[in-house]
Structures are given as structure tokens and as C-alpha cells.
Amino acid sequence: MRFIFKTTYRQDLGLFRDRYQRDWYIALLLGLLALPFLLPDYRVDLSLMLIYGLCGVSLMVLAGYTGLVSLGHAAFLGIGAYAHVHFTQDLGLPWVASVALAALVSAAAGVLVGLPALRMTGIYLTIATLAFALIIQAVFNRWDAVTGGLSGKAVERPVIFGVSLRDDTSFYFLCLAVLIAGLWLTRNLLRAPTGRAWVAIRDSEIAAQSMGVNLAIYKTLAFSYSAALMGVAGALFAHQVGFLAPDIFTVLLSIQFLLMVVVGGLGSLHGAIFGAIFVALLPVAISEARDVLPDWLGRLFSVFGQDTGFAVAAAVDGFVKQPGLEPGIFGLVLVLFILFEPHGFYGRWVKIKLYFSEFPLYRRATFKRQKSYARSERLR
Amino acid sequence: MSFFKADALAKQFGGIKAVDDVSFEVKQGEVFTLIGPNGAGKTTIFNLVSRIYDPTGGRLIFEDEDITGAPPHEIARRGIARTFQNIELFEQATVLQNLLLGRHAHNRSNFFKELLFLPEVRRRELGHREAVEKVIDFLDLQPHRDSLIVNLPYGVRKVVELARALCTEPRLLLLDEPSSGLNVEETEDMAFWIQDIRELLGITVLMVEHDMTLVGAVSDRVLALNYGRPIAMGTASEVQAHPDVIAAFLGS
Amino acid sequence: MTLGTVLQLLLNGLAVGCIYGLVALGFVLIYKTTELVNFAQGDLMMLGAFTCYMFTVWYGIGYWPAFALTVAVIGLFGAALDRIVLRRVIGQPQFAAVMLTIGLGAMFRSFASMAWGSEIYTLPTPFSAKQTLVAGVSVSHEYLSIIAGTVLLCAVLYGFFARTKLGIAMQAASQNQLAAYYMGIPVKRMFSLIWAISAGVAAIAGVLLAPVSLIDTNLGFIGLKAFAAAVLGGFGSIPGALAGGISIGLIELFAGAYLPEGINDVVAYAMLLIVLVLRPQGMFGTVGRKRV
Numbered sequence: 001m002r003f004i005f006k007t008t009y010r011q012d013l014g015l016f017r018d019r020y021q022r023d024w025y026i027a028l029l030l031g032l033l034a035l036p037f038l039l040p041d042y043r044v045d046l047s048l049m050l051i052y053g054l055c056g057v058s059l060m061v062l063a064g065y066t067g068l069v070s071l072g073h074a075a076f077l078g079i080g081a082y083a084h085v086h087f088t089q090d091l092g093l094p095w096v097a098s099v100a101l102a103a104l105v106s107a108a109a110g111v112l113v114g115l116p117a118l119r120m121t122g123i124y125l126t127i128a129t130l131a132f133a134l135i136i137q138a139v140f141n142r143w144d145a146v147t148g149g150l151s152g153k154a155v156e157r158p159v160i161f162g163v164s165l166r167d168d169t170s171f172y173f174l175c176l177a178v179l180i181a182g183l184w185l186t187r188n189l190l191r192a193p194t195g196r197a198w199v200a201i202r203d204s205e206i207a208a209q210s211m212g213v214n215l216a217i218y219k220t221l222a223f224s225y226s227a228a229l230m231g232v233a234g235a236l237f238a239h240q241v242g243f244l245a246p247d248i249f250t251v252l253l254s255i256q257f258l259l260m261v262v263v264g265g266l267g268s269l270h271g272a273i274f275g276a277i278f279v280a281l282l283p284v285a286i287s288e289a290r291d292v293l294p295d296w297l298g299r300l301f302s303v304f305g306q307d308t309g310f311a312v313a314a315a316v317d318g319f320v321k322q323p324g325l326e327p328g329i330f331g332l333v334l335v336l337f338i339l340f341e342p343h344g345f346y347g348r349w350v351k352i353k354l355y356f357s358e359f360p361l362y363r364r365a366t367f368k369r370q371k372s373y374a375r376s377e378r379l380r
Numbered sequence: 381m382s383f384f385k386a387d388a389l390a391k392q393f394g395g396i397k398a399v400d401d402v403s404f405e406v407k408q409g410e411v412f413t414l415i416g417p418n419g420a421g422k423t424t425i426f427n428l429v430s431r432i433y434d435p436t437g438g439r440l441i442f443e444d445e446d447i448t449g450a451p452p453h454e455i456a457r458r459g460i461a462r463t464f465q466n467i468e469l470f471e472q473a474t475v476l477q478n479l480l481l482g483r484h485a486h487n488r489s490n491f492f493k494e495l496l497f498l499p500e501v502r503r504r505e506l507g508h509r510e511a512v513e514k515v516i517d518f519l520d521l522q523p524h525r526d527s528l529i530v531n532l533p534y535g536v537r538k539v540v541e542l543a544r545a546l547c548t549e550p551r552l553l554l555l556d557e558p559s560s561g562l563n564v565e566e567t568e569d570m571a572f573w574i575q576d577i578r579e580l581l582g583i584t585v586l587m588v589e590h591d592m593t594l595v596g597a598v599s600d601r602v603l604a605l606n607y608g609r610p611i612a613m614g615t616a617s618e619v620q621a622h623p624d625v626i627a628a629f630l631g632s
Numbered sequence: 633m634t635l636g637t638v639l640q641l642l643l644n645g646l647a648v649g650c651i652y653g654l655v656a657l658g659f660v661l662i663y664k665t666t667e668l669v670n671f672a673q674g675d676l677m678m679l680g681a682f683t684c685y686m687f688t689v690w691y692g693i694g695y696w697p698a699f700a701l702t703v704a705v706i707g708l709f710g711a712a713l714d715r716i717v718l719r720r721v722i723g724q725p726q727f728a729a730v731m732l733t734i735g736l737g738a739m740f741r742s743f744a745s746m747a748w749g750s751e752i753y754t755l756p757t758p759f760s761a762k763q764t765l766v767a768g769v770s771v772s773h774e775y776l777s778i779i780a781g782t783v784l785l786c787a788v789l790y791g792f793f794a795r796t797k798l799g800i801a802m803q804a805a806s807q808n809q810l811a812a813y814y815m816g817i818p819v820k821r822m823f824s825l826i827w828a829i830s831a832g833v834a835a836i837a838g839v840l841l842a843p844v845s846l847i848d849t850n851l852g853f854i855g856l857k858a859f860a861a862a863v864l865g866g867f868g869s870i871p872g873a874l875a876g877g878i879s880i881g882l883i884e885l886f887a888g889a890y891l892p893e894g895i896n897d898v899v900a901y902a903m904l905l906i907v908l909v910l911r912p913q914g915m916f917g918t919v920g921r922k923r924v
């Protein structure tokens with residue numbers, strides 16, 4: 001058991017709790033820097049993981065910290081992606097300026113969603129963001145001049161300050177740098193009055209107002225900051241995907257982002273990252289399993305005889321090769337997490353750490369959910 | 381120059397007159413209590429003062445300024461803080477974060493400075509932390525600093541609610557049933573704290589209360605309400621002896 | 633634009649609107665009782681359509697028995713869903729339940745594409761390809777069946793809720809569950825019953841829609857437009873759901889005819905946003921406020 005000894009107020013303000021935590025994160029950073037060299041086949045997937053990390057942070061700020069659940073965040077990703085490609089390829093702006101402008105455009109869209117959202121609560125807000133995303137998708141379909149409409153738009157490799165990032169490894173490092181910057185900026189906001197105001201809005205709007213929090217300003221800020229982060233992620237996403245089409249930014253993608261924050265654990269940045277890793281790597285895991293599982297299970301069941309083994313292998317093969325299995329697995333994962341692990345991966349991680357730090361005095365009932373009854377949220 | 385005045389205050393919900401032509405004045409430095417049976421409109425008056433509801437009639441004047449139309453988040457900046465009858469703390473945050481939120485009205489930095497966490501922001505944060513620590517010392521909340529509100533017992537939550545209101549550095553403090561749900565010992569502590577708030581911190585207190593011993597112990601003046609209308613005003617003993625008040629809810 | 637065309641648009645819009653209204657009705661029923669928004673309602677409708685197809689085409693049962701069987705099966709499925717899955721999230725914030733239904737919806741879509749394949753099917757009905765001439769306008773029997781079916785169903789439901797104690801019990805359970813328990817309301821059984829009814833309504837909508845719209849796994853996305861209908865009508869109001877659905881249906885078809893191409897795809901969502909901003913309680917709903 002380690003006791004965190006606090007001697008100054010600065011310790012509570014800092015990025016890390018103590019120097020041990022800081023050292024662990026430095027080790028993690030070194031590991032991440034080495035990753036593309038350790039797993040060269042997965043460089044593209046790892047970049048996607050980092051981009052999804054940024055998306056997770058963005059949605060976590062809005063849904064996890066401010067309590068405004070958005071079912072249409074893929075729209076902001078698309079806005080950022082299309083804006084960036086338009087600025088850098090059609091208008092020829094330098095890369096950094098283009099990304100900044102894309103973030104600004106996305107933030108403006110965030111304000112556009114946020115302002116009417118001030119008048120909505122809870123589930124109505126979620127439905128409104130869904131409607132907004134569907135409208136934006138239709139706009140993507142039809143605004144041929146900027147988005148290339150249904151035929152799509154090809155995206156070139158990023159060229160930053162004249163240096164072209166042609167290979168996957170340098171793109172990976174770019175994504176890593178952007179993610180770390182995004183995490184640092186968000187962490188700054190969260191330990192400042194703005195972050196506290198957001199949490200206040202989530203937990204009790206009336207009390208927040210009594211403490212002087214201007215709901216309109218902070219809700220709009222949450223939307224536009226979240227959208228700006230998504231805009232930057234969209235710019236990177238465009239490069240990663242290589243070809244933009246409106247049917248990438250669907251409601252299903254928004255649901256995947258929500259899955260990210262729920263599976264990761266609502267209310268913490270760690271959760272956003274865990275969720276992003278999970279959602280980015282699940283399709284990879286599924287496709288690997290598709291290739292490997294039938295043979296493996298077949299060999300397992302061949303204990304009961306050659307024919308049984310072949311039959312099982314064929315059956316499993318038929319099952320996992322079906323299209324339409326992937327959304328089902330995502331849905332199943334979401335359902336299982338909500339039922340059995342409501343605090344997500346980060347929650348489980350915290351419980352595990354607590355077990356080891358309190359060993360052997362860990363009480364199983366520490367996190368036991370109290371039986372609760374539903375109270376009307378309409379009268380909130 | 382009045383400190384706080386409610387002038388012919390009225391609030392109607394459909395056909396129900398929750399508050400009907402209530403006028404009173406609170407002098408600076410006193411403890412003014414509103415008493416009355418449930419449904420008399422006491423908490424509604426509080427909600428009108430902290431601008432959660434809009435009055436259907438009358439005016440509110442604080443330090444000679446008309447605040448009847450002020451938005452709810454303005455009230456803290458003007459120097460009025462309140463506690464809530466059913467505790468409205470930020471459940472998923474720690475006590476420290478709740479108290480630091482009380483300092484929000486004194487926030488001077490803007491979004492972009494906070495985004496980069498400039499040294500100026502850091503200095504202000506440390507300043508807020510020191511102010512909050514003073515309140516923690518005042519109310520003996522040291523052992524609970526880093527506890528989540530969800531894990532705290534009711535009595536401690538009530539104290540945190542009071543602490544958060546104090547962190548706002550108010551000049552007028554609205555306490556909504558500060559002793560509800562507290563046992564005898566905790567109620568005595570609350571009485572001492574209210575007296576300290578008045579004498580040591582110089583804060584004017586406007587209170588809603590049911591516990592007559594607490595009312596008698598700390599109040600300077602009392603206003604009794606029934607069905608949204610005032611029925612008696614004076615010192616605690618005067619009001620308690622008033623025949624209308626006895627008939628309405630005190631009994632003999 | 634002749635009168636005939638306008639009447640045709642009116643009829644089509646009415647029929648489409650009835651479908652939206654039925655799905656919205658399912659939303660509102662569940663919301664009124666459990667304060668949960670069932671994002672899988674559209675997918676339940678899709679399952680209803682597929683199940684009826686399966687009974688009619690694969691097993692050769694007649695249309696009407698297949699219809700009845702479908703409603704029963706999907707209704708039981710809805711009750712089972714409540715009993716097994718949704719009961720566990722009671723008391724958690726609404727967001728958790730919403731995410732749960734979203735996940736369930738995805739699972740239903742996946743199941744449908746695995747069980748019935750991803751082609752598009754048509755449902756043969758006694759009213760397929762039959763038409764009558766009314767006032768010079770050719771009225772397809774399929775559309776008539778939708779409208780008639782909706783009216784019949786709403787009459788039955790109205791009678792059921794207005795003449796039994798169930799309606800009041802529903803409201804009580806949605807506002808304060810613990811108090812409802814104390815009052816002797818069998819809350820859990822009622823929730824399962826409401827889920828069964830709501831799933832049954834979704835199945836009926838699916839079967840009525842199938843001949844008009846063709847069956848495939850994306851049928852459930854009509855649920856999104858039904859949201860607009862439910863919000864327009866007022867999210868807690870049963871007649872509102874139907875009124876909202878018909879309004880959206882009519883607006884959509886007339887927008888498609890008179891406004892530039894492509895607008896009718898999004899007009900439902902635009903209506904949704906407009907209603908949420910200007911009048912969140914919709915046409916018939918009420919807005920509540922927390923007392924502090």
C-alpha cells in the first residue's frame with residue numbers, strides 16, 4: 001500500500017500525481033514511439049487508433065464531462081475532413097493552416113449545434129444531434145463542389161512545411177504528436193475553472209447556475225471545443241483513409257464513438273484512450289479471428305474424430321465469414337459492457353489497482369451497486 | 381440604503397399563488413428567518429431571490445440595485461449565495477472540486493488562457509485553493525477533502541453544501557432548512573456556525589427553518605408565512621407568541 | 633398539379649405517415665412508462681417484417697395467420713427483452729439504457745442479415761397489386777390497408793388504456809418507481825407488458841409496411857424519422873405520436889413533389905430540429921420542471 005503524501009497545493013494542480021506516475025507515462029511514451037518498429041504490419045491500424053483516441057477525447061469532453069450526449073459526432077469528423085481536404089488540395093493552403101481552419105470550421109458547426117441545444121435536455125439533445133448528423137450527411141452527399149458528392153474525393157499524403165510524409169511510420173508519429181497535444185490541452189482545461197464548470201453542468205445545472213456558471217457559454221464552449229478536436233481528428237482521418245466518401249460518416253460511426261467512451265469508461269480521459277484502442281483494434285481482431293478461428297476450433301474438436309473436426313471448422317467458417325457480423329459484435333460488446341461493466345475498462349482498471357493496493361484487505365462489496373429505483377429525469 | 385429588500389413579491393403557478401404579496405427587508409449583518417408550514421412559499425421565495433424562478437409580480441432589490449431581471453448565474457457574482465433544501469451537490473466530484481466551484485464567480489481567466497494553462501491561471505488556481513482551504517478549516521472538513529460526494533453521509537453533505545456557498549464569498553447567504561435531517565448535536569454545530577458566519581465573516585443570513593430552537597437561538601428577526609402570505613414579523617419570541625402564527629402551525 | 637395528383641400525394645403521405653405514427657407510438661408507449669427511449673424500435677419493426685415473410689413464404693402459412701403469429705412472436709420477444717436485459721439497467725441514468733437499446737438494435741440487424749440473408753424480399757399479401765378507383769384517383773389497396781390497420785390498432789389501444797387502470801399505473805411507474813411499488817403496482821410485470829405491446833405495435837407496422845417498401849435489414853432506419861414524428865407530437869403523448877407521424881408523412885411527400893430534389897430526405901430531421909428549438913413539448917406534450 002502506497003500513501004500519496006501531499007505537501008503543496010501545486011501537487012494537486014500538476015499533470016501527474018507524483019513522480020512515479022510521471023515515470024510510468026514516460027515509459028508508455030517510449031513504448032508508443034517504438035511501436036511502429038515492433039509491429040510493422042499494423043502501422044496503419046495503429047495510426048487509426050491514435051486518431052480514434054483524439055475522437056474519444058473529444059466525445060469524452062462533451063458526453064463524459066459535460067453530460068451532453070451526442071449521437072452525431074461523426075458529422076464533425078466529416079466536416080473537419082472535407083474542410084481540410086478542400087483547403088489544402090483545392091485552395092492550396094499550407095498544411096498547418098488548413099488543419100487550423102478545418103478545426104475552426106468544425107468549431108463553428110459545433111456552436112451551430114450548441115446554441116439550439118441550450119434549450120434541450122437529456123434525450124432530446126441526443127436526438128437533436130442525431131438529426132443534425134443526418135442532415136450534414138445529406139449535405140455531404142449533395143455539395144459536389146466541395147465534397148465531390150457521392151463519387152468521393154481522393155486525399156494525398158500530408159506535406160508539412162515542405163516535408164512530405166509519404167510513409168506510414170512518419171504519419172504515425174504525426175498522429176501521436178497531435179494526440180499528445182490534444183490530451184495536454186484538454187487536461188489543462190479540465191484542471192481549470194472551465195473543466196469544473198463542465199462537470200458542474202453535468203451533475204446539477206441549477207446548482208451550477210447558483211455558483212455563477214453561465215450555462216449558455218459553457219455548454220456552447222463544450223460543443224465547439226469538442227467539435228474543434230473532432231475537426232483536427234477529421235483532417236488526420238482524411239489522410240489515413242486516403243479517400244473520402246459521404247457514406248463513411250454515418251450514424252453507425254457516431255455510435256462507434258459513443259461505444260468508445262462507454263466501453264472505455266465515462267468521465268475520464270484514460271477511458272477515452274482505452275475505448276479508442278478497443279474500437280480501433282476490434283475490427284482487426286475480428287478479421288484475424290475470422291482467418292484463424294475455424295482452423296483452431298476444428299483442430300480442437302478433432303479430438304472427437306476427424307469428421308467432427310472438419311464439420312466444426314466448416315460451420316464456424318461459415319458463421320464468421322458472413323457479412324453483417326461486425327455490427328452485431330459491436331452491439332453485443334456494447335450491451336455486455338452496459339450490463340456488466342458500466343464503468344468501462346478504466347473502471348475495471350481502477351478496481352484492479354485498488355485490489356492490489358489494498359491487498360489483502362480488499363472488500364468485494366466496495367463497488368457493489370446499490371439496488372436503485374428509477375426516478376423521473378423529465379423533472380430534472 | 382437598504383441591504384436587501386423584497387417588494388410586493390408574487391409568484392403564481394397557473395392558478396396557485398405560491399407567493400402572494402410578500403414584502404420584507406433584511407438589514408445588513410442580521411440573521412433573518414422565514415418560518416411557516418410546508419407549502420407556505422418559503423423555498424419559492426428563495427428560488428425567486430436566486431432567480432431560478434421569475435416572479436409574476438414585485439421587485440427584488442439588493443444593495444440598491446434591482447435584480448428582479450438578473451439571470452441566475454449573475455447572482456453569485458453579485459454576492460448572493462444559497463444552499464438547497466434537498467442537497468444539490470455535484471455528486472460525482474470530490475468535496476474539493478465542489479468547493480472550488482464555489483469560487484467560480486471569482487473566475488477572471490478566459491478560455492484560451494486556461495487552454496494553455498498559463499502561469500497566470502496557475503497563480504489564480506492556487507489563490508482559489510487557499511480561499512477554499514480557509515473555508516475547510518472554518519467548517520472542519522479536512523478529512524473529507526478528496527472524498528467523492530456519493531460516498532459521504534448526509535450530515536457531511538449538508539456541511540459541504542454550506543461550505544460551497546461560503547466559498548462564493550457572499551455578502552448575503554440564503555440557507556434553505558440548514559438543520560433538516562441533522563441530529564441534535566449536528567444542529568447545535570450548525571447554530572454555532574451560523575453565529576460565526578454572522579460575527580466572524582460579517583455575512584448577512586436569510587434563512588428558512590422549521591426547528592424552532594434553532595430559530596430562537598440565532599435569529600434577529602423572523603417572518604412567518606402561510607399560504608404564500610406574510611402573517612407576522614418581529615423577533616423570534618414575538619412571532620412565536622403571535623396568535624395567528626400559533627393558530628396556523630405552531631400550536632400552543 | 634391536378635387535384636388527382638394532390639389526392640394521390642395526400643393518400644401516400646397519409647399511409648407513410650401512419651407507419652411513422654405506429655413506430656412513434658411504440659416509442660411513446662415505452663417512454664411514458666419507463667422513461668426509456670428505445671432506439672431499437674425500428675429494428676423490431678424490421679424483425680416483424682422478416683418474421684412475417686418467413687412464415688408466409690418459407691413455411692407457406694396464410695397471410696392472416698402469419699400476421700397474427702408474427703405479432704405474438706415479436707410481442708413475446710419484446711417482453712423477454714425487458715425481462716432479461718432491460719430490467720438490469722433500471723435505476724441507472726437514462727443514457728445507459730439508451731446505449732443498451734442502440735447496441736440491441738445493431739445486434740438485431742446483424743441477426744437478421746445472418747438469418748435471412750442480405751437480399752431484398754417482397755411480402756405477398758392479399759392486397760398486393762390491387763387498386764380501386766376513387767374520385768378519379770387510383771388507390772392502391774396496400775396503402776388502404778396501412779391506414780385501415782393503423783386506425784383499427786389505435787382504436788383497440790385507446791380502448792385498452794382508457795378503460796383499464798393500466799394507463800394511470802403507467803404514469804405512476806414512470807414518475808416515481810419506488811412510490812409506485814409502495815402503491816401495489818406490479819411495476820415489473822407492467823414494464824414487460826408495455827414492452828410486449830410496443831414490440832407488437834412495431835411488428836404490425838413492419839407487416840403493414842412490407843408490401844410497400846420491400847424488406848431488407850435497413851428497414852429499421854425508418855425509426856429515425858419516427859423519432860421526428862414522436863417529438864413533433866410530444867414525446868409523452870399517444871395521440872400526439874400518431875398526429876406527428878401523419879404530419880411528417882404528409883410534409884415529406886409534399887416536399888418531395890414541390891421542393892428541390894433531395895430535400896425530402898432531410899425534411900423530417902429539419903422538422904425535428906425546428907420543433908426541438910421552438911416548442912420542445914411538441915403538439916401535445918408537457919414540459920416538466922424539477923423542484924429544488
